[in-house]
Amino acid sequence: MTPPSPPTPTPDAARLRRLRLLGIALMCGAVACFTCIDTTAKYLGRHYDIIEVVWARYVSALVLAFLVFNPLTRPGVLRTRRPLLQIGRSALLLGTTVFNFLALKFLQLDQALAIMFSTPLMVAALAGPMLGERIGPRRWAAIAVGLVGVVLVLQPGFGAVHPAAVLSVLAAACSAFYAIATRVLARFDSDATTLFYSNLLGVLLLTPLVPFVWTTPTDPLHLALMVMFGAFGSLGHYLLIVAHRHTPASVLSPFIYTQLLWVVAAGWLVFGDVPNQWTLAGAAVVIASGLYLVHRERVRRTG
Template sequence: MTAAPAPLPPPHSSAAADPAPSPALPAVIGPDPAAQAQRMRLYGIVLMCGAVACFACLDATAKYLGRHIDVIEVAWARYVSALVLAFLVFNPLTRPGMLRTRRPGLQIGRSALLLATTLLNFAALKYLQLDQALAILFSTPLMVAALAGPMLGEWIGPRRWAAIAVGLVGVVIVLQPGFGSVHPAALLSMLSAVAASFYAIATRVLSRFDSDATTLFYSNLLGVLLLTPVMPFVWTTPEDPVLIVVMMLFGGLGSLGHFLLIVAHRHTPASILSPFSYSQILWTTTLGFLVFGDLPNRWTIAGVTIVIASGLYLLHRERVRRGR
């Protein structure tokens, strides 16, 4: 709150000549910084929840399409529609600077990792329940924390190593090795989480050199360039018009989710937003039941609870470290 400056004496007079006090002007009350910061936090949290809702819808749509067309065709539809949307929103023809990257090799490597993550995840979703695949992908932050030391020099202490180990135990519970109740495609989800971890590391490095718009554009462009030559060998023309509409709108879910994610982090610290990323499990479980009639079993519930608890503890340790 900022107080107004003291009123000036009237023209052609002096303050000493008129001993009577001037009536006080009302203070000009400016915006409360604390209240404004709180509003920005709430705004970022709402955007974060919207982003993970888009990602949950993206996975549900991929699983639905995967029942009718090839997985590679599903991924191609996602990248093509996302690239068209990027052209409409960013229009690189009038902003040629957006196409310039300071690290082209890293852009290509990061985009290839994202493509691998997408293909592996879509292939796994064809056989797994949405909540099972997501529970395994929730191990990505744990892997990023483990890789940040040797790759970024961000070393972690024994407590966070213990949290990572406990979180991976949660993933093992979801996988249920030896019990045979989870489809072998769960290994594809695990590989997708590994690729996503390296993708996250590459994104953090690349953010120091290129803008978000540039990185998002090249991610979609490489996916289209690599998948289009394969399409004649796997293409299946959808007979249902609904499938064609879903394929056209498919990539918009991913692009909208990433856009909301970027804006949310612009207004709110990542340490506040991170816990809300786990709300995706609520969206995923709801969509899995409404669309596919799936409900999580006790192993998935137990495993995802352990993974989320480990991720939240890692976030807590990160806050403690930064506070020091």
């Protein structure tokens, strides 16, 4: 007896599937752009002071934001209903960038990223006391297990990981508070306003320091990378926004972790780095915990 053929998907179902696949592809492209930022920072950090590298990243992003939003013709971009929160959030982003770029001078890309993957776990833990979100015992257990994964990457007592790993932990902590502040600001200010202030504060704080550490780029590749810094970040965030427009966040969230594949490839191709078993094991635990939190969030919303 001939088995029945599978039902032909309706036009709406086929369109929905295509949009989801497009969103997933855009998400993977976004995390590839973020990998380019870290790879560029690590590469330039070998030739220039970190303050100059971070400054170049913020200046290029600010110039690009100015060209896109042009506050001269759209003065509303500069109006914020929560100026102190904007400043605090921008300072947290600056702290994340500085700590991360400093860590990348000494750590492999995959080591730094595995630790940064703990950011969603920290956000989940902070969402309770800071945003009033209920955190059940299962989510607390997932957070605890994820932090065990971070400990595996850090390898305390074994001396295999550079002490700069602590800087990655600080970067992840700043990033978690930054994410909480971003959630709150989304209720009051536009994305354009928040993005503009994020870059503006970094430039204002770092510019007075740059003359003391400045090294004029003479290599055309170095100069090109400094100019492209902002483009990598802006393109990555644009792809992220478009991806969420086509595909639910619950579907996209797991694909954030594909960044580990990008950084392993970039670390090997650019720096000749190969991840060790502790980094891979710790990253696997952190990713599994993050995916479980995504699952619990999906259950909570549909329950």
